[in-house]
Amino acid sequence: MTPLRIAGVGVCASGMPTWAAARAILRGESPWQPTEPGKIDVPLLPVTERRRTNQVSRYAISAAVEAIADFPQARVPELASVFAAADGDGQVLASMLQALADDAASMSPTLFHNSVFNAPAGYWSIASRSRGASITVSAGEASFAAGLLEAAIEVSTGSRAVLLVAADLPFPPELASFGVTGEAFACALLLLGEGSDGTHGTIEVSLRANAAAVSDAEDRVSVAAHFAGNSAAAALPLLACVARATAAASSLPYLDDGCVEIAYRP
Amino acid sequence: MNFSPLPIVASTLANAAGIGWTQVRASMRNGVSGLRRNDFEPAAGLATWIGRVEGIERCPLPGSWAHFDCRNHRLALLALEQDGFASAVAGACRRHGRDRVGVFMGTSTSGILATELAFRAGERAALTPDFYRYRHSMYAVTEFVRTVLDTHGVAATVSTACSSSAKVFAQAARAIAAGVCDAAVVGGVDSLALSTLYGFNALALLSHEPCRPFDADRDGISIGEAAGFALLERSREAPVDLLGYGESCDAHHMSSPHPEGAGAAAAMRAALDCAALVPDDIDYINLHGTASRANDTTEDLAVASIFTRRSLAGSTKGWTGHALGAAGITEALVCAMALEDGWIPGTLNCRNVDPQIRSHIALEPSNLAPRHALSNSFGFGGNNCSLVLGRAP
Numbered sequence: 181m182t183p184l185r186i187a188g189v190g191v192c193a194s195g196m197p198t199w200a201a202a203r204a205i206l207r208g209e210s211p212w213q214p215t216e217p218g219k220i221d222v223p224l225l226p227v228t229e230r231r232r233t234n235q236v237s238r239y240a241i242s243a244a245v246e247a248i249a250d251f252p253q254a255r256v257p258e259l260a261s262v263f264a265a266a267d268g269d270g271q272v273l274a275s276m277l278q279a280l281a282d283d284a285a286s287m288s289p290t291l292f293h294n295s296v297f298n299a300p301a302g303y304w305s306i307a308s309r310s311r312g313a314s315i316t317v318s319a320g321e322a323s324f325a326a327g328l329l330e331a332a333i334e335v336s337t338g339s340r341a342v343l344l345v346a347a348d349l350p351f352p353p354e355l356a357s358f359g360v361t362g363e364a365f366a367c368a369l370l371l372l373g374e375g376s377d378g379t380h381g382t383i384e385v386s387l388r389a390n391a392a393a394v395s396d397a398e399d400r401v402s403v404a405a406h407f408a409g410n411s412a413a414a415a416l417p418l419l420a421c422v423a424r425a426t427a428a429a430s431s432l433p434y435l436d437d438g439c440v441e442i443a444y445r446p
Numbered sequence: 447m448n449f450s451p452l453p454i455v456a457s458t459l460a461n462a463a464g465i466g467w468t469q470v471r472a473s474m475r476n477g478v479s480g481l482r483r484n485d486f487e488p489a490a491g492l493a494t495w496i497g498r499v500e501g502i503e504r505c506p507l508p509g510s511w512a513h514f515d516c517r518n519h520r521l522a523l524l525a526l527e528q529d530g531f532a533s534a535v536a537g538a539c540r541r542h543g544r545d546r547v548g549v550f551m552g553t554s555t556s557g558i559l560a561t562e563l564a565f566r567a568g569e570r571a572a573l574t575p576d577f578y579r580y581r582h583s584m585y586a587v588t589e590f591v592r593t594v595l596d597t598h599g600v601a602a603t604v605s606t607a608c609s610s611s612a613k614v615f616a617q618a619a620r621a622i623a624a625g626v627c628d629a630a631v632v633g634g635v636d637s638l639a640l641s642t643l644y645g646f647n648a649l650a651l652l653s654h655e656p657c658r659p660f661d662a663d664r665d666g667i668s669i670g671e672a673a674g675f676a677l678l679e680r681s682r683e684a685p686v687d688l689l690g691y692g693e694s695c696d697a698h699h700m701s702s703p704h705p706e707g708a709g710a711a712a713a714m715r716a717a718l719d720c721a722a723l724v725p726d727d728i729d730y731i732n733l734h735g736t737a738s739r740a741n742d743t744t745e746d747l748a749v750a751s752i753f754t755r756r757s758l759a760g761s762t763k764g765w766t767g768h769a770l771g772a773a774g775i776t777e778a779l780v781c782a783m784a785l786e787d788g789w790i791p792g793t794l795n796c797r798n799v800d801p802q803i804r805s806h807i808a809l810e811p812s813n814l815a816p817r818h819a820l821s822n823s824f825g826f827g828g829n830n831c832s833l834v835l836g837r838a839p
Contacts, residue, residue, distance in 0.1 A: 181624055229700075257697075267583065276641055277565040284644040285491065292645030293701040293826055296554065297584055297605035302827025305695035311709060313693030313716075314829060315613055317602040318584035326602040329626070330617065336624040358582075359575035387600055387626055389545035436598050438545070 181336040181385060185378025188370030189422060190246030192220065192239045192347075193413075194363035194406070199246055202367075205403055206416070206423035212403045217349075217364055224307035232290050233303050236269040239366035240300035240347035241307055247343060247368035248308070250379070256310055260334060261343045263301045263316040264327025266411035267360050269294065270351030278354070300347055313339075323348075324414040325432040325440040332385040335373045344369045346412035362410030367419060380422050384443040393431040393439035418442055449720050451836065452619050453684035454676050456534030458525050459779050461672035461772075462497030463765040466528030471783065473765060474791055477811070480765055481656040481668050488563065489643040494652040497670025497767025498638060499524070514590045516557035516581040517637040517671075525635075525673035526594055534677050535595045538629040541679075548600040548627035550617050551588040552610030552634035554771030554825075556603070557581040559639040566640075587635050591675075599627045605771065607825030608734075610634060611674065612774030615833050616691035618678050629679035634772035637671040642770060649701060657737035657768070659761035659793055660746070660807050662800040664737045670767025674775035676782075686782040689723070689818070689834040692716025696828025703740055707748030709830045710734075710822065714752055717820060717832035725753045728834070729816035730790045731805075732777045734824045735761020736768050737795075745822065746803045755806035758814070764794030774823040778833050781819035785837040788815035 189199045195212045196202035204210040220238040222230055224245060233241075240263065248256065272294045279287045296302070298316040305314060319326035324346045331344040347366035351358055372378060401420045407413030414432055421428045425446040431439040457467075462480025464470035473480060481495045499521060507515040507523060526532055538547050560581045564572045580586055588603045600621055604613045611634020618630035636642075646652050646669060653666035678688065694716065696709035703710065718725060731753065734745055742761075749759060762780050769776050784790050790812040799807045821833045 181626075232700075266585070276645075277562060280562055280640045280644060281566045284489070284640060285647065287644045287648045289645070289648040289701070292641070292648055295641060295645070296607045296700075296826045298607055298825070298827045298829055299700070301606070301695075302700050302829065305697040305828060306699070309697050311695050311697050311712060313616075314606070314695050314827075315604060315617065315693075316606050317604055317617075319602045320579065320583065320585040320589070323585070329600065330602065333617075333620045333624045333626060337620045355573070357570060357573045357575075358578040360578070389598060435592075435601055438598075 181332050182373055183382050183384045184332055184335055185372040185376045185382050186369055186380035186422060187372050187378055188247040188250055189380055190243035190368035192242035193365040202419060203423040206420040214363055222307060229306055234269045234272050234294040234299055236347050236349050237300040237303040239364060240345050241304050243366040243368040244304055244343060244345050247370045251370055256308055258312050259310045259341055259343055260312040260339050261301060261314040261345060262327050262331045264323045264346040265318055265348050266320055266323040267348050268297050270349060270355050270360060274352050274354040321411055322434050323411040325434050328385055329387060329440055331371050335371060340373050342371050344371055346415055348410045348412045362407045362413060365407050365410045365413040367412060367415045381444055381446040386441050388441055389438045391439050392437060393433040449690050451687035451689055452678050453682045454686050454688060454782055455679045455682050455684045456531050456677040457675060457779050457782060458529035458531040459674040459776060460499055460521060460525040461766045461769060461776055462499060462670050465524060477794060479656055479794055481767055486638050489640050492643055492647055493654055495656045495668045497668055499671055513576060513580045516560040518557040518587060518635055519590045521637050521671060521673045522587060522590060522635045523594065525675060531675055532595060535631055538677060538679055539597060542628040544596060544598040546599055546628045547597040548618060548621050548630035549588055549592050549597055550602060550604060550614040550630060550632050551591055552604045552614045552771050552774060553587050554605060554607050554610055554636050555639050555642060556584050556586050558641055559637060562640045591633065595631060606829040607827060608770050608773055609823040609825035609829045609831040610771040610774060612778065612823035612831035612833055615688055615778065616693060619688060622680050629677060631675060631677055633675040634775040635673040636769055636771040643669055651738050653737060656795050657763055658795040659735035659737040659763055660742050660799055660803055661796045662798045664742065667736045667738050668767040670769045672766060672769035672772035672776045674772060674779050685786045685838055687836050687838055689836045690717050690721030692720060692832045694830045698828050701826050703744040703824060705744060707744040709828055710745055710748035710824055711751050713830035713832040717834045721834040723818060723834065726756050727818050728753065728757045728820045730784055730819040731757055731759040732781050732819065732821040733759050733761045734822040735763055737763060743802065746805050750804040757806065758790050758808040758812060759805045760791055760793040760808040762791055777821045781821045781835045784816055785819055785835060789813050790816055
């Protein structure tokens with residue numbers, strides 16, 4: 181498939197509120213410390229929407245805003261997006277389940293529209309005024325790999341720019357038995373096609389059936405252990421390559437026994 | 447990139463209008479609605495009409511798939527067992543290899559009903575990681591379909607609310623064009639759930655009678671449940687081809703459409719461009735047509751801004767109800783039926799077209815054999831997708 185130029189990176193995660201913070205940690209220049217999940221501001225959104233936005237959307241938008249900081253504002257309205265997540269917003273789910281159990285007829289309409297899996301993409305398009313094509317994909321633990329593959333396919337079939345956003349949060353205590361764990365993590369990559377400038381390097385993405393993922397890249401990212409169980413954090417080995425600006429081949433576990441191979445060059 | 451027509455080599459569906467093509471065709475031809483007064487027991491307090499598929503409760507999944515058992519997967523299997531669909535997929539696997547056949551499934555709520563019922567009954571102990579993975583999670587439906595069909599290629603669930611299973615056609619077409627797979631199963635499954643019934647109730651969008659799309663007196667939607675599947679395969683011949691797709695966002699509001707239908711119009715224009723067709727080439731438009739006041743008004747503004755009255759437009763939700771994440775494929779397949787059989791369905795339950803509506807609403811069925819059809823699907827988050835299908839030359 182067409183090589184992807186990485187023109188922007190954004191991170192919003194526990195202990196890594198920005199790409200700059202994540203980059204320093206991934207380069208081994210500063211230690212990682214978890215942060216309490218406070219309310220993340222999303223100043224781009226109109227006030228009414230800002231008040232209603234759910235937490236996973238805040239993480240996703242925060243990363244997305246950072247990733248497109250250097251992208252020409254005039255091109256944002258046409259920017260396509262791919263959102264990837266395994267689980268969505270567990271707090272919204274828990275609140276909705278409780279409302280249905282307690283008094284279903286008085287469920288809040290905002291709670292319902294925040295429960296759609298594409299809520300982050302919806303709020304993002306409102307915040308950025310982007311009317312480009314937007315898809316939200318899910319593939320369990322392979323959700324980030326599936327999103328990256330979708331973005332690569334879109335660029336290979338004619339999209340000039342795709343914003344990939346991956347975001348997942350641990351589920352709240354009410355749903356702890358589902359075992360959706362790992363610190364909060366969201367990241368965004370602005371990916372352009374050939375002929376564009378990729379200030380953060382270039383990746384080539386390919387799907388390999390019947391080829392197990394190699395884990396050596398992951399082993400070098402010790403911080404990944406804190407995010408185990410968060411599908412979006414599967415991006416960490418790739419982000420580590422970008423942070424270190426060193427050429428590397430890595431691969432992500434995909435469905436069955438396959439993997440998604442990523443060849444990175446700065 | 448120029449879009450090459452992509453043959454729809456097999457399809458199947460199950461919804462309130464019937465299980466499998468023979469029943470659905472008969473209901474469509476005879477103008478028989480599948481809607482009924484709400485008798486979905488866990489939500490029977492809601493005075494509305496629903497599109498319920500008969501008998502799901504009596505069809506638990508067989509033993510080897512028991513860990514997947516939930517209403518959504520029962521409905522999926524019910525459809526997969528019709529119309530020789532599974533054997534058509536097996537044929538594609540033989541031709542290309544199992545790892546070259548993709549699966550892209552649209553759903554808005556997956557198997558959430560299972561969790562809702564367990565939560566309500568205080569049976570929290572049932573809510574294990576496996577319960578979540580195999581019944582409730584967004585990927586569960588895709589994992590189930592891949593398991594049943596034994597495919598090993600590229601796969602993902604698409605969840606963009608009510609446009610989900612229209613988007614899968616675009617996604618599969620791109621994956622085939624990029625050489626990631628040679629054939630793809632696309633589908634959509636959404637089943638009745640408390641969160642959607644009570645959620646649309648909270649938005650005051652549920653109809654108190656069988657939904658009446660584009661009628662002056664329409665008062666809301668009838669929620670339905672449905673499963674539908676299509677097999678897209680390159681370099682084959684089939685009666686109907688996917689000719690193009692268009693996708694857009696409203697960038698306006700989470701649960702209300704853009705007041706002028708700007709996003710919807712952008713999706714339709716993009717689909718026409720992708721198919722290299724002009725508006726007057728479209729003989730039949732299967733409208734999203736939910737029968738909510740806002741959807742039908744804004745969708746009409748969008749349609750009338752592009753199409754003349756030459757193009758007949760209708761909503762088939764009077765037969766099926768609004769199947770949410772399964773609406774896209776259900777209605778794409780209705781378009782395929784219209785193209786293959788050579789007739790255009792009317793708009794069931796619409797008696798007096800709202801005088802504000804400028805599109806040419808087909809009230810009655812027509813024997814004008816369509817060559818090209820367009821299907822609209824719009825979802826929460828302002829997510830829009832239009833598909834263009836054509837009778838093979």
